Amino acid sequence: MVEKISLKSLEEREELLRKAGYNLFLIPAEAVFIDLLTDSGTGAMSDEQWSALMKGDESYANARSWFKFYEAVKEITGMEYVLPTHQGRAAENILFSEISRPGVIIPSNNHFDTTRANIEYFGGEAVDLVIEEGKDPKKIHPFKGNIDLNKLEDLLKKNSPNIPLCMCTITNNTGGGQPVSLENIRSASQLCHKYGVKFFLDACRFAENAYFIKKREKGYEKKEIAEIVKEMFSYADGATMSAKKDGLANIGGFLALRDEKTYQQLGNALILKEGFLTYGGLSGRDLEALAVGFKEVLDENYLETRVGQIEYFGEMLKENGVPILEPTGGHAVYLDALEAFSHIKREEFPAQSLTVALYKEGGIRGVEIGSLMFGKKDPDGNFVPSPMELVRLAVPRRVYTESHLRYVAEVAGSIIKQREKHRGFKIVYEPPFLRHFTVRLMAL
Numbered sequence: 001m002v003e004k005i006s007l008k009s010l011e012e013r014e015e016l017l018r019k020a021g022y023n024l025f026l027i028p029a030e031a032v033f034i035d036l037l038t039d040s041g042t043g044a045m046s047d048e049q050w051s052a053l054m055k056g057d058e059s060y061a062n063a064r065s066w067f068k069f070y071e072a073v074k075e076i077t078g079m080e081y082v083l084p085t086h087q088g089r090a091a092e093n094i095l096f097s098e099i100s101r102p103g104v105i106i107p108s109n110n111h112f113d114t115t116r117a118n119i120e121y122f123g124g125e126a127v128d129l130v131i132e133e134g135k136d137p138k139k140i141h142p143f144k145g146n147i148d149l150n151k152l153e154d155l156l157k158k159n160s161p162n163i164p165l166c167m168c169t170i171t172n173n174t175g176g177g178q179p180v181s182l183e184n185i186r187s188a189s190q191l192c193h194k195y196g197v198k199f200f201l202d203a204c205r206f207a208e209n210a211y212f213i214k215k216r217e218k219g220y221e222k223k224e225i226a227e228i229v230k231e232m233f234s235y236a237d238g239a240t241m242s243a244k245k246d247g248l249a250n251i252g253g254f255l256a257l258r259d260e261k262t263y264q265q266l267g268n269a270l271i272l273k274e275g276f277l278t279y280g281g282l283s284g285r286d287l288e289a290l291a292v293g294f295k296e297v298l299d300e301n302y303l304e305t306r307v308g309q310i311e312y313f314g315e316m317l318k319e320n321g322v323p324i325l326e327p328t329g330g331h332a333v334y335l336d337a338l339e340a341f342s343h344i345k346r347e348e349f350p351a352q353s354l355t356v357a358l359y360k361e362g363g364i365r366g367v368e369i370g371s372l373m374f375g376k377k378d379p380d381g382n383f384v385p386s387p388m389e390l391v392r393l394a395v396p397r398r399v400y401t402e403s404h405l406r407y408v409a410e411v412a413g414s415i416i417k418q419r420e421k422h423r424g425f426k427i428v429y430e431p432p433f434l435r436h437f438t439v440r441l442m443a444l
C-alpha cells in the first residue's frame with residue numbers, strides 16, 4: 001500500500017500541539033509527516049496476506065480460518081491451548097483478572113506499560129528485574145533485556161507462595177527493544193520451576209529476539225530462526241502475545257498455554273470479554289492474515305532487513321550528534337533525553353520535551369518512555385523519576401525507506417544543536433492509570 005504523507009506548516013504544528021495538550025497521542029495522524037509512534041499494528045501487509053484476507057471464513061465457531069491461525073500459533077509456541085484475542089492487552093487482562101490480586105507479585109525483566117497496568121489494576125505488584133546493564137543507555141551488552149537471575153532468585157526465595165508466574169518480555173520494549181538470550185530464558189525458567197512458579201513469555205517480538213540470538217549467542221549461529229523460536233518457547237508454560245508486532249498484521253493477539261485446566265478457566269473469561277474460543281474478538285479474515293504473518297516473520301532475510309534498518313537508523317542519528325541507547329534494539333531507536341536535554345529537570349519531563357520538539361520541528365511523532373510514562377510520587381509526595389528518560393522512535397514494519405529515516409535523523413540533529421530553546425512541561429490533567437495516553441501538559 002502506498003500512502004500520501006504531507007508536512008503541515010510550523011504554525012499549524014504549533015497550534016496542533018497546543019490543542020493536544022502537548023500529548024502526541026492526541027494529534028491527528030493526518031497531521032503527522034513521519035509516524036514513529038509505534039511499530040504496533042502499523043506495518044504493511046504482504047501480497048500473501050492481502051490475498052489470504054479474501055479467504056476469511058466468518059463462521060462463528062470453529063471457522064476454517066481459526067484452524068489455520070491455531071496451527072500457526074501451535075507451530076511457533078509448541079503449546080496445545082490457544083486463546084485468540086483482539087490484541088495483546090486483552091490476553092494480559094484475561095490472564096491477570098484470574099491471577100493478580102493484593103499480595104501477589106509478578107516479576108519480569110521489564111513489564112510493558114499495559115502488562116504492568118493490568119497487574120496493578122487487579123491489585124498485584126509488578127516488579128522489574130532487568131540486569132543493571134539494561135538500565136544504562138551507554139553500556140554495550142549483547143543481551144540488555146536479560147533478567148537479573150540473582151534478584152529473581154532472591155525474590156523467589158522470599159515470596160514464591162505469592163508469585164503465580166514470572167513474565168519475560170522478548171524483546172524488552174521498555175528497556176530499549178533489547179533481546180533476551182536463550183541462556184537467560186532457560187535459566188530464569190529453571191529457577192522459577194525450582195520454586196514452583198510458572199514462567200511466561202510476553203512474546204510480541206519473538207522473531208526479532210530470535211534473530212539477535214542467532215547473531216549474538218554462541219552455539220546458535222547456524223540454527224534456523226524457527227528452531228531458535230521453538231527452543232525459546234520450550235522453556236515457557238504460557239505466553240501472551242500482541243500479534244500487531246511480529247504477527248505482521250494490523251490487529252490480533254493470543255494467550256497460549258500448556259495446561260488444560262488453566263485454559264478452561266481462562267477460556268470462560270475470554271468468552272465473557274472477547275468472544276468465543278475460536279475467534280476471540282477477531283474476524284476470520286484477521287485470523288487468515290495472522291496465520292500467514294506468523295510464517296513470514298520467520299524469514300531470515302526479512303529479519304536481517306528489519307533489524308539492519310534499525311541499526312542503520314541509529315548510525316545516522318549518531319552521525320548527526322544525537323545520543324541514543326546502544327546497541328540499537330529490534331524495533332526502534334531510543335533517544336537518550338537525559339543526555340540530549342540535560343538542561344531540563346527530570347520533574348519537567350525532558351524526554352517529553354524532546355518528543356514535542358521532534359513534532360514541532362519536523363512533523364515527526366515518537367513516544368516518550370521516561371518519567372511521563374513511568375515517573376511516580378513516593379508516599380511523601382516526592383517525585384520519583386523513571387530509570388531512564390527515552391524517546392522511542394519505533395519503525396513500522398515494511399513501511400518506511402532509508403530516506404524517510406535520514407530526514408528524521410537530520411531533524412533530530414538540528415534540534416540537538418539548538419537544545420537550549422526547548423523547555424520542560426507541567427501536568428495539568430492525568431488519569432489514574434496509563435497516564436501518557438491521555439495526559440495534558442502545559443509548556444513552562
Ligand code: F0G
Nearest residue numbers: 038040087088089112114173202204242
Ligand atoms: N507487551 C509488549 C512488550 C508490548 O510492546 C505491547 C504493546 C503489549 C504487550 C500490548 O499489546 O498493544 O496489542 O495490546 N506495545 C505497543 C507499543 C502498544 O507501542 O510498544 P497491544
